[in-house]
Amino acid sequence: MTSSLNRTPLYDRHEELGARMVEFGGWEMPVYYVGINEEHRAVRARAGIFDVSHMGQLEVTGSGAEGLLRKALASDIDRLDEGQAQYSFLLNEKGGIIDDLIVYRLPDKTWLLVVNAGNIKADFEHLKAFKHRGAVVTDISAETAMIALQGPVTLDLLADVWQKKTPAPDTIKPFTIVERMVAGVPCRVARTGYTGEIGVEIMCAADRAGDLWDGILAHREHGVVPSGLGARDTLRLEMGYPLHGHDIDAKTTPIEANLGRFVHLGREFVGSTVLDKQVAKGVKRQLVGIQLLDRAIPREGYAILKDGVKIGTITSGTLSPSVDRGIGLGYISPVHAAPGTTLQVDIRGRERDAEVVPLPFYKKES
Amino acid sequence: MAEESYPADLRYHRDHDWVRADGDEAIFGITWHAQDALGEVVYFEPPAVGSHVDADSSYGSLESVKAVSDVIAPLGGTVTAVNDKAVESPELVNEDPYDQGWLIRVKLDDPSLVETLLDAAAYQGLL
Incomplete structure (x- = not known):
């Protein structure tokens, strides 16, 4: 590791917990503490706590x-x-x-x-x-820290560290934010996340991040585990959430990325004319979910083929811990984008069978 | 995960592979260091039984959730068996890299070359 990488206020906690650290976006971040699969499953079943102060x-x-x-x-x-x-x-x-x-x-x-x-x-x-x-x-960014608490027990755990005499955590609706004391730390608590689970993202002053982290982890009886960027990546990919710099970038539009539902057209904003045109006339390529039928894992950069002809490229891929299949996102022509369409992924020289599937890859049993 | 160890009865290749040789028969696997760097192994793609593997060349791949890694043959030989248990349960490579997590068995082209490989102390000196 070079010393030029940024460290979050929780760096010492990660070291103490024995995290494997990696570079991400100019930051030295934990990729996992115990293992990606275990942390992934903990978030789906109970809860994970993530340091996302790099954001x-x-x-x-x-x-x-x-x-x-x-x-x-x-x-x-x-x-x-x-x-x-x-x-x-x-x-x-x-x-x-x-x-x-x-x-x-x-x-x-x-x-x-x-x-x-x-x-x-x-x-x-x-x-x-x-x-x-x-x-x-x-x-x-430098003065603030952010901790994500994600998983089905999030709101129960939060209730144990919640500011007294204020509405309980389960009254915070998805995509809303409130100001509260959490574990004695003044915070902004948002019902948002990147995992597809019930969860919150909690922002506080950088110098109080350790207190917030420790306060939440003092309630391990709920089954919360420290979770790294590895699980964060597999969790978001199972939901089909894009990662900037990989699945979306300055050369792709929200319409191509199948994110048109988050864009409100009929207004003038930077880029709106191009989006208006794409909605009216269609796009040449579209981001789709691809699930391997063979036992193989698609990775970023692998070619997507149809009848031996390259029709696109994988932009993110992993083994899905929940579905136990290789899954990936990639751009292909809308001609091939209908769910159920069979295609192939070139995995290190071998064509492996795959199909286009609707997103998310993982749907919670309710 | 297993405890870090480098058994003295094995020979090692600088690309983090080990050899357990017995005459012209040998078993190949990856070291504790290699499996630790890779993280949880989720797939082992083995070579075909009967195929030939070349020294210092890739004979298969191991994948973790995050990455793919080629497995390098420490010596040349013909594949006589593949550890099907490691194919079915790749986590054996993490849990028991020197025993249940072995990868392939080969008939060596030249058993005398075993002596050219590193011993445990020399290998650990590289880490």
Whole structure:
């Protein structure tokens, strides 16, 4: 590891827990503590606690904040009441995804954007470049930490560390955010996540992150386990959630990425003309879920074939711990994109049978 | 996961493979260090029985959730058996890398080359 990598305020906790550390988006992060599969299964069955402090937080304030976000974001922020959140995108003029993010409408005319670790600087510069009057963009990433608690026991566990005399954690609706004391630490608690499970993402001051982490892990009786980026990746991939820099980037649009439902068209925003055109005329390629029929794992960069002809490329792939199949995302022509279509993936020189499947790959039994 | 160890009765290849030789018969596997670096093994793709493996070349692959790794043959020979248990339960490579987690059995082209491989101390010196 080189010393130029950033470390989160929880780095010492990860070391003490014996985590295997890797570089991710310029950060030295735990990929797993015990093992990816075990942590993945713990999140699906009970709960996992993740350090996601590497993610960026940008605050947008001032009288021009809304005006800036109406132009810069592909979702319609006017649909948000105070305390509500949306999944959204920063697009370039060609409709390409500079970053995907969650926008939160906070009290006091403050907006919070939670962005990908590797894109913090690019997003900040992009927003500043609008030079929108009255809009102040502040990068608060360095002063803040974020912990994700994800899994079916999340709200029960949270109740044990919850601020007294406030509505219980289970009153927080999905895609909303509240300010609460959690384990004695002032926090912003959002019902959001990247795993497909019930869960929260909890933001606090960087220097209180250790107290929050320890406070939650003091309640191991709920079955919560520290979980790394490895499980975070397999969990999100089972849900078909894209990862920026892999499944989506500045050269792909939300329409191509099959994320059109998060975009609110009929408004003018950066990239909207391209998206309007793609919706009207169709796209040349489309992100689909691909599940292997053979015992094999698709990986990023592997060719997708139909009758021996390359029709696309895998952008993310793994063995799904829940489905016990090789799964992947990739772009192919809409001609081949219907679920049930059989195709092949070139796995190190061998053509393996696969099929297009509807997303998510994993559906919770209810 | 197994405890870290490098048995003294084995010979080692710098690419983190071990050999248990008995005359011109030998068993190949990967070291504790290799399985630890790979993480939980989820697939073992073995060579065909009867095929020839070349020294210092890949004879199969091991995959963890995160990565694929070629397995390198420490010596040349003809594959006489594949550990089907490791194919069915690849986690054996993590749990017991030197015994139940063996990968293939070969008939060596030149058993005298076993002596050119590293002993446990020399291999550990590389780690």
